[in-house]
Amino acid sequence: MVDHVTTIYQCTLPFHEYKINSRGHLPFSTSKLSHPNSKQNQKPLPSPHPANAEAPITMVTVSVKWQKEVYPAVEIDISQPPYVFKCQLYDLTGVPPERQKIMVKGGLLKDDADWSKVGVKEGQRLMMMGTADEIVKAPEKGPIFVEDMPEEEQVVNVVLRKKYPQFGQQSNGAFMQQDAEECWTQLLYTLSQSLKLPSSSEGLDVVKALFGIEFDNRIHCAESGEESTETETVYSLKCHISQEVNHLHEGLKRGLKSELEKASPSLGRSAVYVKDSRINGLPRYLTIQFVRFFWKRESNQKAKILRKVDYPLSLDVYDLCSDNLRKKLEGPRQVLRDAEGKKAGLKTSVKTSVSTAGDSKMTEAEESSSGSGEASKSTAQEGLLPEEEHQLTGIYDLVAVLTHKGRSADSGHYVAWVKQENGKWVQFDDDNPILQREEDITKLSGGGDWHMAYICMYKARVVPM
């Protein structure tokens, strides 16, 4: 806008100068039609003085057509260069002279042309083209076209497909529908391989700190009485769905007990072992997968379980934890209970939190139990917070749901529902974000044709200690 204003003044300047220099009268008069945009205060122009007759008065009256308007009776002083005429038109139309194109019988009027050569006639109609519109500029960053990309990058997921050829499977010439959980696992795995904390030399795994769930597995063989324990890190909890499972918690519990067959060294044959798992380490972000897709052996095809499985907005995993971990959690849980009991909370906790502005903001968000966005940047930063200051409580808040819509495993539509920093939920349907209410989020539990939760992401509720 500033530019625009200056150009106006630049071009009006000669016009005014000319007014002053003229010998007591204006060599031309503009018609009374004044453009509303014109910023000049147009005074009524004095009529040409009759006494000044020694100079041949060379006035030609023409009409000027500009867009849909016709300005009749515009007078041209043909002893003056056309630029003056253009300034006149500027007054009428608001188009800067340098942007005016005036068409005179198949030619453009040049600023320094000679009127006598142009051969303008009384009553002639001139046509002016030009606008004061903004000139089109190319956007800083042009769009990237499919055609510009190297052949193999022509689809968004190309990198992914290159890295994991299994996602590049095609059928009927189109890429097949892939499993979101599989993709998530692969992504996490890759990230864990490449993302290392630069500060910690011992190679503390960021991804593990954020998403890893430590299990204590007790493998017990009823036949031989053999028993062994091992630890294991997984990145998601599985919620197995069977007839009895109506709620997430039940599914998770079932997931902790599994039977497996393996060679028993004492029996010298394979025997059935029971694997009993307990969580021994909790992550900042808890990923829960509803095992909705399975291989139907009878029909040799992938199938989807449509059963409704409820999940809570906040999840307590305390009873899935090992005794060890429970002990650790006692303290923080007490604090949380107290805090909630008092309902005092916020301000005191802020005081005790870290000093940097960014972090305190984060905490504030967390404390208000709204949960922050799960953008990887901020979470990574958060993951760095020393454990002494924030303790896990075993209570988690739902921050994101990935749903699958459709009846089969090979087709359908994945949609993400993510809680924003401001506590609002947004449904990301491809490139189309839609605001959603929190109470609708729990309705994604399945049992119909509507979107149903496939992966849930919970964020740990922490207390400062």
Next chain:
Amino acid sequence: MSKTPDPKSTGTGAGKPAGEESTVKVPSKDPKKKDDKKDEDLSEEDLALKQQLELYVERVQDADPGLQKVALESMRQEIRTATSSMTSVPKPLKFLRPHYGTLKGFYEKMPDSDLKTLLADILSVLALTMSAEGERESLKYRLLGSQGDIGSWGHEYVRNLAGEIGQEYAKRQSEEAPIDDLMELVQQIVSFNMKHNAEPDAVDLLIEVEDLDLLVEHVDSSNCKRTCSYLTSFAKYLPGPDDMLVLDIAYTIYMKFEEYPLALVTALALDNMQSIKQVFTSCDDNLMKRQFCYILARHGQTFDIDEELCASDEEREVLQEIVNNVKLSEGYLALARDIEVMEAKTPDDIYKPHLLDGRASAGASVDSARQNLAATFVNAFVNAGFGQDKLMTVPSEATSGGSSASWLFKNKEHGKASAAASLGMILLWDVDSGLAQLDKYFHSTDTHVIAGALLGVGIVNCGIKNDCDPALALLAEYVDKDDPSIRIGAIMGLGLAYAGAQNEQIRSILTPILGDNKASLDVIAFAAISLGLVYVGSCNEEIAQAIIFSLMERIESELGDPLSRLLPLGLGLLYLGKQESVEATAEVSKTFHEKIRKHCDMTLLSCAYAGTGNVLKVQHFLGECAQHLEKGESYQGAAVLGIAMVAMSEELGLEMTIRSLEHLLQYGDQNIRRAVPLALGLLCISNPKVNVMDTLSRLSHDSDTEVAMAAIISLGLIGAGTNNARIAGILRNLSSYHYKEANLLFCLRIAQGLVHLGKGLMTLSPYHSERFLLSPTALAGLITVLHICLDMKAIILGKYHYVLYFLTLAMQPRMLMTVDENLKPLSVPVRVGQAVDVTGQAGRPKTITGFQTHSTPVLLAAGDRAELATEKYIPLSPILEGFVILKENPECRDDN
């Protein structure tokens, strides 16, 4: 025949074959006995007549002239009073048949006298049924006879005579014998025919004796329209230059009876400026002159109204404005508002992806330049002329140019040129707003955007003339810029804006480019096309020379480039429809490099005979297509297009050609098969015939991609501006079938855009005024695009996709807009229905069938005709198409 049993012939020989009597030519020696036999199945009345006639025959041979005279006159009386149906021979003639020989013999012996001529008259009539084939005795005796009133012997006699005159004339022409006596007779016959509703017969006779001029004096105001309608419709079947001759006669007749609008239309068909002016000078009704101007404007004729044509300054300005088509945009928008289609449409509204199953629409998360370009074209075609859309124009001030710029830059490189130019298409015909909106692009730093803006200026001005010549003023200085894309934009813009204008200034600007050694081939090619468009059908020698020299200078490698084929096309356009005038140039073209020689030959010939319906040329092209070529030659494509160009003129030839093309499809080589869909597209342009639609739909799945692409584009062409649901469905399904092949998909999108051209308010057909007139500029635009489509990959799918804008030349609203005497829209009820060909039909047959009554403005589909459904107004032009001025009918009383 009476069924009452004859008392004299009870029972005997009732079943006598009737043939026996007719075999007898000479009366037998015993007439009495013969008579007995004959009388058997005759009624009493007939018998009396027969005996009476026999008596006359005998008396004629009597020595007494008095008796002879009485006998002859009685005989004549009998013949003349005999009434009979057309299917059987009148009785007196029948009964006289046996005596024909006798009378003939007697005639020879008679001395010259009045009686002899009287007998000759009778013999002439008798010869009608008796004369042996090819003897032409009827004519012979007629000439020897009294030359009396020809009509007194009835129609059949006259018809027979006319036939014999035709034969005799041909014979005498070959012998170079005098024909004066024949012409005398012709005069009589024509005069008789014209008076008795047999105009076609009169015209046919005059054509046979090659003296059509005679017609003029025999026409009167009651039969002038019927005569001329016969003349103009059969002119299409005549080879040049006879067709022009016939039209000229029609023109003269129209002028004579002051049927000025029709005279003007005929003058336009003749392409005779002198005649057009004459219509203006002959008519002194100002309102009528306005109507003339509308007709001229529809034809795309550049025409200056000077003082000679209209004395009043004020009126002249009004007339010039109409000829300049200034109000076309207004009328078109009025139509759009009336039909309620102003709402802008997006490409997705056309693609209708929701009607397809998932896959076609899925996964477009990254912009595809090709698809965006297609969307640009679709958007331009669909919203053409509406002045608003959802991509290029800004809906309100609020977005401050943002959206326009953003779509523009969603196109890649040369795509931006097409995108910028599409703004011109959206604002088609609306020069004032068009130039204002394009202005912003002129200041862009992107050469492609500037090129597009230049082209856009040309498109906006297409078919519209303006005193200030804004297109020339704006474009001229860019023609000689360095950047080839800017040059092409300016050159093509000039070609579009001044097509048919024959503007000297343009010639002086563009001709030097042809000889410019530094100019690249594409610039030269577009210059040739633009010159061809501006001077379409002018036979301009200088330009022809310039193009020929330019062609000769091309090095061999350049001649292989598909763009080089635009040069012969430019040359051909100069001779569009001018038939023999092309011959000298065609001769020169034989000296070209062999790579282009044949192609040039085909192109020139097809252009010169475009729209003439010349059967010989069609055969010539078919002959060319029958050759099997060695690899690499491709001139047959031009030949196939040539067939369509020549044959498109009239319905009958068109149908035959469609069938012939089917054969080419089956037996032709690949380069022929590729051109066949395009030829079909031209034949049925904006006229989706079901059989053609089926053929093209089948070809759109062809294994040869080029054939499929051509078929798809042609589906768009035949459905252009019709909103035809069936074609739209075919294309939609194809879009999911071909969704992976970017090239085919691009063609599909273009075709979809074309089908919804101007939201269904437009036509691409170069024919108008009841399919009588062929707009040369429209045809030129079409064939340019079709020729370019012969090599789709190199040009349209390459970086010259903006050639599609040549279609602008053929775009016209397919409307009937009635205006009052102040040229303001006036809504009246009209009946719109399928046109019926009433040429040569007797009486006042209905001109339309299956009609519906609407209020103007209305849309007219291909083959539709409208007629006023009210008596309150009189249209100033009998052809209810485009703008028609109505004036109030003074004789109409308001019943209410």
